Amino acid sequence: MQAVQFTEHGDVDVIEYGEFPDPEVGREDVLVDVKAGALNHLDVWTRRGLPGVDLEMPHVPGSDAAGVVQEVGEDVTRFEPGDHVAVLAGVSGGDDEFSRKGDPTLAPDFHIIGEHVPGVHSELAAVPEDNLAPVPDGVDWETAAAAPLVFQTAWRMLRDRGDLKAGEKVLVLGASGGVGHAAVQIAAHAGAEVFATASSDQKLSYAEELGADHTIDYSEEDFASEVRDLTDGRGVDMVVDHVGADTWQDSLGSLAKGGRLVTCGATTGGRPETDINRIFWNQLSVIGSTMATPGQAEEVLELVWDGTFEPRIRETLPMSEAARAHELLENREGFGKVVVVPDSER
Structure with missing residues (x-):
């Protein structure tokens, strides 16, 4: 597959778009055919290098994306191939008291897709089932990708x-x-x-x-x-x-x-x-405050899907122009979100 990636921290010139191994799908994972991704300032900080965050290189950035379910792991129960989904980037893999309360943001092992683990600015992404929200068929991919994290x-x-x-x-x-x-x-x-x-x-x-x-x-x-x-x-x-x-x-x-x-x-x-x-x-x-619980996220996303809230899109670019997308955020150009789309989808 093709993916946005970097092999070292630095300025936008470290960003590349090219071949990357297809993700492995675990028992609780969903393989998503990514139709659009969106940037956050988190992507800029991760690319520059965050203190205490030791990434495996090369790293695929991106915490926001939406697409179509292509394959599901054998323990997945909420989704099936053909479903439309959006990524919820906060992950807790532990069985601690905070996870049991349904608030992974308070868990000791809380981490973020795209920051601590590989992200989703790629043609394919394997995402834990619990980190996906259903998207109604009528919602366009740019909206579905741009809304979740913010x-x-x-x-x-x-x-x-x-x-x-x-x-x-x-x-x-x-x-x-x-x-x-x-x-x-x-x-x-x-x-x-x-x-x-x-x-x-x-x-x-x-x-x-x-x-x-x-x-x-x-x-x-x-x-x-x-x-x-x-x-x-x-x-x-x-x-x-x-x-x-x-x-x-x-x-x-x-x-x-x-x-x-x-x-x-x-x-x-x-x-x-x-x-x-x-x-x-x-x-x-x-x-x-950090991100949200899955329930809180899906609650507000319902108000995005029905048009109550609107994620404004300042620009949509191919993933091969991810460096320019990062510049838009760093230079505070425009209003709203920057979206990137796999070159194969344009």
Whole structure:
């Protein structure tokens, strides 16, 4: 088969597209004929090299994909050849208390397809049965590939970890990115008043189309000061921050007393300066969140499949142009998700 791959960490020039051994199908695996994949910032970090993550090389990246079931392992019960499926990237292979509670993200052996183990940006992918969600026949492949990781992440952040309620004020940072544009839609759907940041008029206009009530160009304005002005000095009830070091202090400064900052990532660095005095004096909560349980993921995906939520696609490229796809994310070009399609499907 053909696959996106790299044999060493580095810049985009380490990415190749070429022959790779077909995957072996285990007893609990499903062999997927991949029709489309999608990128996340996780793919960029994995390619550059993550501390503590020792990959077997060559490595196939990719945590998002969708396609048709081609073959199933002998213990698989949920799928059969011909089914349409999408990948849910979080994996727990252990039989610990967290797995039994149905929350693999809390398991000691939790890992992510494409980050810790081979990914799915290839013509074929062998994926554990538990890491697939059914996709209705009418859903196009780009939507099915682009939705899972970002929508499940944003859904868990806002609804389950952040306990978002109707009428609350929510600030979403980086609203033009994958998690950000999903979070804007989920917050608006929940009945929140949504504040969104982005770096251009076009991106802010897209955020408004998806449900943002107020938009802030963070490249031109101090977003914490602007939030204070827009809320008559009160601040917001929740900040959704996946940016990290560059925004951390202003995220805390945007919160009302008793507010909560929910984070799922640190694109600009994971060791920010922090204002402890502000945290305890204003009784703020800092809440971490990673992806979602299978049940949470399938719950939000049902709202994607029925059209309630829309994964915006900024560009679709052949997998042979995966280096360009990585550049789009690194350079923050466009709004929404970048999709890659096997060259054989174009």
